[in-house]
Structures are given as structure tokens and as C-alpha cells.
Amino acid sequence: MKINKIYFDNAATTKVDKNVLKSMMPYFSNSFGNSSSIHSYGQKAEGSVLKSRDIIAKFLNCRSNEVIFTSGATEANNTVLKGVFFDFKGHLITSAFEHPCVLETAKYLQKNGVEVDFVRPEKNGIIDSKKVLSLIKDNTRLVSIMYANNEIGTIQPIGHIGKKIRELNQNRQNKVFFHTDAVQATQFLQMNVERLYVDFLSMSSHKIYGPKGMGAFYVRKETRLKPLFHGGHHEYGLRAGTLNVPGIIGFSRAIELIASEEHKKDILNIQKIRDYVVKEVLKIDGTILNGDRELRIPNNANFLFKNVEGESLLLKLDMKGIAISTGSACASGSLSPSHVLLSMGIKPESAHGSMRISLGKYNTIDEAKYFVKELKKIVKELRKYSPLK
Amino acid sequence: MYSKQVLEHFKNPKNRGKLVHPDAFGQVGNPVCGDIMKLYINISKDKKDIVKSKIKEIKFETLGCGAAIACSSVVTQIAKGKTLEFGINLDKKFVLKELGGLPEAKVHCSMLSIEALQKAINNYLQKFNDKNNKKESKNNSSKKSSSKKNSIRSKTKK
Numbered sequence: 001m002k003i004n005k006i007y008f009d010n011a012a013t014t015k016v017d018k019n020v021l022k023s024m025m026p027y028f029s030n031s032f033g034n035s036s037s038i039h040s041y042g043q044k045a046e047g048s049v050l051k052s053r054d055i056i057a058k059f060l061n062c063r064s065n066e067v068i069f070t071s072g073a074t075e076a077n078n079t080v081l082k083g084v085f086f087d088f089k090g091h092l093i094t095s096a097f098e099h100p101c102v103l104e105t106a107k108y109l110q111k112n113g114v115e116v117d118f119v120r121p122e123k124n125g126i127i128d129s130k131k132v133l134s135l136i137k138d139n140t141r142l143v144s145i146m147y148a149n150n151e152i153g154t155i156q157p158i159g160h161i162g163k164k165i166r167e168l169n170q171n172r173q174n175k176v177f178f179h180t181d182a183v184q185a186t187q188f189l190q191m192n193v194e195r196l197y198v199d200f201l202s203m204s205s206h207k208i209y210g211p212k213g214m215g216a217f218y219v220r221k222e223t224r225l226k227p228l229f230h231g232g233h234h235e236y237g238l239r240a241g242t243l244n245v246p247g248i249i250g251f252s253r254a255i256e257l258i259a260s261e262e263h264k265k266d267i268l269n270i271q272k273i274r275d276y277v278v279k280e281v282l283k284i285d286g287t288i289l290n291g292d293r294e295l296r297i298p299n300n301a302n303f304l305f306k307n308v309e310g311e312s313l314l315l316k317l318d319m320k321g322i323a324i325s326t327g328s329a330c331a332s333g334s335l336s337p338s339h340v341l342l343s344m345g346i347k348p349e350s351a352h353g354s355m356r357i358s359l360g361k362y363n364t365i366d367e368a369k370y371f372v373k374e375l376k377k378i379v380k381e382l383r384k385y386s387p388l389k
Numbered sequence: 390m391y392s393k394q395v396l397e398h399f400k401n402p403k404n405r406g407k408l409v410h411p412d413a414f415g416q417v418g419n420p421v422c423g424d425i426m427k428l429y430i431n432i433s434k435d436k437k438d439i440v441k442s443k444i445k446e447i448k449f450e451t452l453g454c455g456a457a458i459a460c461s462s463v464v465t466q467i468a469k470g471k472t473l474e475f476g477i478n479l480d481k482k483f484v485l486k487e488l489g490g491l492p493e494a495k496v497h498c499s500m501l502s503i504e505a506l507q508k509a510i511n512n513y514l515q516k517f518n519d520k521n522n523k524k525e526s527k528n529n530s531s532k533k534s535s536s537k538k539n540s541i542r543s544k545t546k547k
Contacts, residue, residue, distance in 0.1 A: 309423060311454035315399060328454065329423050337423065349420030385405050386452040387416060387427035 006322045006367045010207075010299060011150055011184060011358030016250070017209035023253040024211065027246035035243045036232060045245045052252030059255050060201065060218050061192040068235045069216050069248055073183045074101040075228070076202035076217035079239065080179050081105045081144065083225040088113040090141040095127050095156075096120045096343040098146050102181055103339070106144075115139070120343050125154035125291035129161045136168060142177045147185035147201075151327060151340040151356055152291030153300025155189065156180075162197025177223055183207055187258040188267060188297045199223050205247065209361070210254030214247035266361040271298035273368045274359055280372040284379055290341060290354065299359040302327075304346070307386045308353045308379055310337075316378040322371055327354040391455060392489030398459035403466045406448045413516060415508025417501055424453035424498065426461050428505040432473070432513055439517055440474040449505070456495035460502035463487050468506055476510050479503055 007015070027048065033041025035049045050064070057064040070076045082105065085092065094106050096118040103118075110116040117135045121127050127145055136143070143165060148155050158180050169175045179200035182191065187208045193201055200223070205214035219225055219238065231240025257263060278301050281287060286306030305313070310328030317324055327338025329352060336342070337351035357371075383389075391399075408414075411429035418425040431446035447469050449461040464484060468476050484499045485491060491499060 307452060309453050309457075312399070312458055315396075315455045319400060347421075348423075352420075352423040382452075385402075385450050387425050387450040388420070388452055 003367060003370045004321055006363075006371060008357040008359060008363065008367075008371065009323045009325050010360035010363075011153075011356065012325060013206045013212065014209045014360050015362060016206075016211055017254060017257060019257060020210055020250045020253045024246040024250040027249050031245075033245075035245055036234065045243075049243055049245060049248050052248045055252040056216060056255055059191060059259055061194050062218050063221070065236055066219055066221060067216055068219055068238045069214070069243060069251075070239055071213055071244070072206075072215040073099075073181065073202045073204035074215075076204075076215050077101045077144075077179075077181055078105050079228040080200045080202065080217060080219075080225065081109060081142070082228055083238075084142045084177060084179075084223075085109050085114050086226040089139075091115040091117070091137060091139045092142050092144065093117045093119065093132055093135050093140060094144045095146065097125075097149055097151075097340040098144070099150055099181060099183070102144060102146070119145075121149075121154070123345055124295070125149060125152045125340075125344050126295060127156050127161075129157045129164065132161055133164050133168075136165070136176055138174070140176050141174070142179060144179040144181070147180045147182040147189060148297045148300075149291070149340060150184050151338060152302045152344075153184065153296040153358070154291040155185070155295045155297060158198065159190070159196050166197045177220075184297060184300075187263065188299070193218050193220075200225075205251035205254055208254045208258050211247050211250040214244060214251045216251065263361070267298055270359045270361065270363070273363055273365055274298055274301055274357075276365065277301055277357060277368050277372065280368075281375065284376060290344070290346070300356070302354060302356045304341075304350050305353045305355065305379055306350070307388045308382045310352055310354050312382060313353075313355055313378060316382070317371075317374065320374045320378075322374060325356045325358070327356065328352045390492055391459075392491075394463075394487065394489040395456060395459040395491065398462040398488070399455045402449075402458055402462035404448050404462065404469065405450070407450055408446060408448050411448075413509050413513035415505045415510070415512055417505045417508060418453070418457075420452075424451070424457040424501055426451045426453065426457065426502055426505040428461070428465065428502075428509045430468075430509045430513065435472075439514065440477070441472050443470060443472055444468050444476060445470075449502075454495070454498070456491055456498040457501065459488060460484065460491075460498045461505070464499075464502040464506050473510050473514070476506050479506065 031044045033045040035045040053064045053067050056067045106116050119131050145156050147158050162178050165176050165178045177199040180198050181202045183204045186203050199220040201218040203216050206212040227238045229240040234240050288304045290302040310326030314326045327341050329337040337348055341351040408429040412432045414429045416427040427450045429448045430444050433443045433445040435441040447465045449465050451458050451461045481499050
């Protein structure tokens with residue numbers, strides 16, 4: 001079997017599903033109306049947006065007016081964090097290994113007067129819910145913990161933390177809100193907001209075979225969040241700006257597809273390929289799997305290779321047509337390696353040798369076999385010419 | 390992100406590996422920052438003027454990113470056959486030009502490979518000086534060589 005190109009970087013972005021693209025096409029040049037317009041053009045667009053909102057609300061088990069469309073998860077997370085702390089007062093609890101769009105927003109809030117605690121994950125890449133709960137105090141207003149980590153794929157006990165916070169809130173006048181960044185979890189895990197006990201939840205479209213520049217967040221009505229954007233009366237006053245109608249249509253189609261029976265089969269296949277890769281890659285000497293073996297989303301594997309630098313590994317694989325990602329500093333443009341790996345207690349000298357593969361529904365076992373074969377050769381070559389043995 | 394030249398050097402590095410009996414070597418970087426380079430040299434000695442000695446053979450081993458490997462390759466390519474004086478004075482701009490430039494965050498890689506070369510050359514000169522000093526103390530002679538020694542020192546300082 002001849003293999004040209006292999007895409008193992010689905011946590012970065014995914015290919016747009018053909019059905020998603022097809023659903024979007026009429027909304028560029030035919031049904032191009034502004035969903036806020038009163039005339040027939042507007043009505044057509046608004047009708048389609050309403051349907052999309054219903055699809056997503058059903059997926060999350062919430063009301064349609066609790067779904068707010070945004071330009072992506074970065075905007076969604078910024079809106080939630082800054083919207084809760086618009087006055088820069090109070091206390092925020094988050095984790096030390098959030099995606100930069102939460103981490104950097106938290107640091108920005110901290111600089112401006114918000115008290116912030118960054119909870120470090122345990123060695124297996126899981127946040128201890130007891131640690132989170134023990135940090136809650138009188139002025140705590142928000143807890144924000146990601147659902148599945150984007151680098152190591154570990155699943156956080158969101159439902160458990162949410163339930164405990166809900167219990168605490170019964171005896172509190174100032175409620176603690178709970179937010180989760182569910183970008184990496186959306187297509188794999190429980191997304192029912194009632195079971196997760198969340199007040200806010202962020203999603204991204206391009207990680208689930210939808211278009212880029214599109215995301216949404218769930219907002220529980222009672223939270224009275226402040227908006228980030230001001231302008232027209234869009235999105236129940238929480239996000240001004242003309243709606244990205246084709247994006248919304250595509251996003252809701254992508255949600256429909258990941259909620260289908262077909263996708264359940266895809267997930268089983270993805271997991272099978274991932275397990276094969278883990279088994280084979282761990283046969284290479286000096287290799288470790290980062291993050292809990294079991295409590296991780298089925299498409300993720302993250303490894304450390306001793307005496308191998310991640311970026312050169314990435315480039316070598318790319319020359320063989322294989323796309324992966326690394327937590328090496330050299331690949332990030334900064335001088336320190338992955339904050340996720342460091343937060344788990346991994347030393348910088350080891351973290352430079354990390355590699356993440358994230359699979360998608362279009363990957364095959366033959367691709368995985370080719371990948372393993374090439375990887376073994378490359379690791380051997382890079383180690384041969386390393387001054388450290 | 391990387392230029393054609395960088396990718397070409399990364400793909401087909403020149404002078405990669407180690408010398409079994411090197412006259413000198415230089416190692417720079419540390420595992421924490423992610424890049425480690427070790428550069429080996431063999432010298433064909435110029436008896437009249439040591440800094441005019443030529444780098445006969447040069448090899449490198451690098452644990453590092455694409456830029457680090459490409460820089461090691463290009464520095465060894467430039468330095469091979471050149472004098473120690475040339476190596477000591479090798480400028481970052483020259484290396485960057487040969488590579489068709491580097492992304493801003495990677496410019497330090499070019500510095501690192503130049504440092505490795507200079508460290509190897511200094512290592513050689515140090516050995517040479519030590520040998521001379523031994524001879525001097527034995528023979529208690531030769532003002533010439535001591536003045537030469539100083540001239541090398543001043544050059545290697547930069």
C-alpha cells in the first residue's frame with residue numbers, strides 16, 4: 001500500500017467533513033442574508049440559525065437561548081473569564097495546564113487585581129478535585145478547569161467538581177460559577193451540561209470536522225455574564241456582531257455528525273489505532289507515555305523520547321509525509337518547553353523530547369503501521385548523532 | 390518558517406558524526422535549553438604561526454532542533470579547510486547569510502554553533518600552549534614563543 005500524506009495532528013485542527021462543507025455552501029452566495037434583517041433574506045438566514053442553535057442546545061441538553069455563537073473557543077473562553085471578572089475583583093481558580101487562551105486570560109486578570117490560583121495536575125495529568133475544592137473561599141467567583149487536556153488528552157473530573165460546587169453553592173450567597181473548556185472533549189465525552197453541573201462550557205468547531213473561525217459557549221441563564229463585545233442586539237446581548245451564518249450552519253452540522261451512531265463506530269476505530277500506536281511506540285527504548293494510560297480521550301497519545309529533540313523529530317517525520325506535534329520549546333517560538341508537561345513535574349530536558357499524535361476519523365491502521373516504522377528509524381538516527389548517549 | 394537552505398542542511402547535514410581521535414573538541418548548550426552541540430576538529434599545524442593552522446577535519450554531533458542541526462552543518466562546512474584565525478573570527482551574519490536567514494527565535498542557534506567551533510579551537514590552542522609551557526619550563530628558553538602565545542590569547546579572547 002502506498003502512503004503519501006498522513007495527518008496525525010487532529011487536536012490542532014481537523015479536515016472539514018464533506019457533509020459539513022455541503023451544508024454551508026448555500027449560505028455564501030444564495031441565502032446570504034443578515035440574520036438580523038427583517039426581510040425575506042434575513043428571515044431565511046435567521047430560520048437556519050435557529051435550527052442550528054436548537055441542534056447544539058439539544059446536544060448540550062440546554063435551552064436554545066443559552067447557546068452563544070463566537071468566533072472560536074479563544075473568544076468563548078475570554079468572554080467567560082473576563083465577563084465574570086469584568087470588575088477585576090474576586091478569586092478565580094483554574095489549572096496550571098489550561099490552553100493558553102484560558103491561562104493567559106487568567107494571568108491578565110491576575111495582573112489587574114483578580115486573585116488567581118493555578119492548580120497543578122497530578123503526575124498522571126489529572127487534576128485532583130479535592131485540591132480545587134479546598135481552594136474555594138468567600139470571594140471565589142469562578143472555577144475554570146478544562147475537560148480534556150489538549151496536549152496529553154487526560155480527562156478531568158468535571159462532573160464531580162461541578163456537583164461538589166453545586167452543593168457548596170446551596171449554603172452560599174455569592175455563588176461560585178463553574179466553567180469548562182470542552183474543546184478537546186466535545187466529540188468523545190459526555191456533553192450534557194446538566195450531568196456536568198457546569199455554568200459555562202466552551203466549544204470549537206474546527207476540532208470536530210467543522211469550519212475554522214467558529215465556536216460557541218453554553219451560558220446558564222442565571223449567571224448574568226457581561227459581554228466582551230458591545231454593539232447590536234445579537235446573541236441575547238452577550239456577543240454583538242453579525243452572525244457568521246455559514247459557519248453556524250457548518251458547526252451545527254458537525255455537531256449532528258459527532259452525535260450520530262456512525263461517529264460511535266469512528267471512535268472505536270480511532271481508539272484501536274491509538275492503542276496500536278501506543279503499544280508499538282513504547283517498544284522503542286527510552287520512551288514514556290505522558291498522561292494517564294486509561295483516563296484519556298481515545299485519539300491522543302503523547303510520548304517522551306530520551307535524547308531526542310521534538311522539533312527535529314517533527315521535521316524528519318514531516319519529510320516522510322507525517323504530520324505530528326511536539327511540546328519542545330524549539331517548536332513553540334519560546335525558550336521553555338510545554339507548560340503542560342512541566343506542570344506535571346516533567347523536567348525541561350525531558351520535555352524537549354515530546355511528541356503528540358492526535359488521530360481523527362480519516363486515519364487508518366495502515367497509516368499507523370507506516371508511521372511506527374518510520375518513527376523507529378528516525379529516533380534511531382537522531383540518537384546516533386546526539387552527543388548524549 | 391525555515392528557508393530552503395536550512396531544510397536542505399537539516400535533511401542532508403554535512404560533516405555529521407564524530408572524529409575518533411580528534412585534536413580538540415568543543416561542547417556547548419545544555420539539556421535544559423534543549424540544544425547540545427559537540428564539535429570535533431583535526432588540525433594540520435602551521436609551525437610558524439599557530440593561528441594559521443588549518444582545520445583539516447571537522448565533525449559534529451547535535452541534539453537539538455532543525456535550526457540547531459542546520460547551523461552545526463553549515464558552520465562545519467564553512468570552517469573546513471580554513472585557518473583557526475578564520476574560525477575564531479567567524480561572524481553570525483556570515484552563517485545566517487549562508488542559511489538564507491533564520492526565524493527570530495532561532496538566531497541563538499547560529500550563535501551556539503559558532504561558540505562550539507570557537508570552543509573547539511580554543512581547546513586546541515590551550516593544548517598547544519600547555520605543551521609549549523612544558524617545553525619552556527624544561528628548556529627555559531625561547532622568548533619568541535611566549536610573545537606568540539600572548540598574541541594567540543588576545544585573539545582567542547573575543
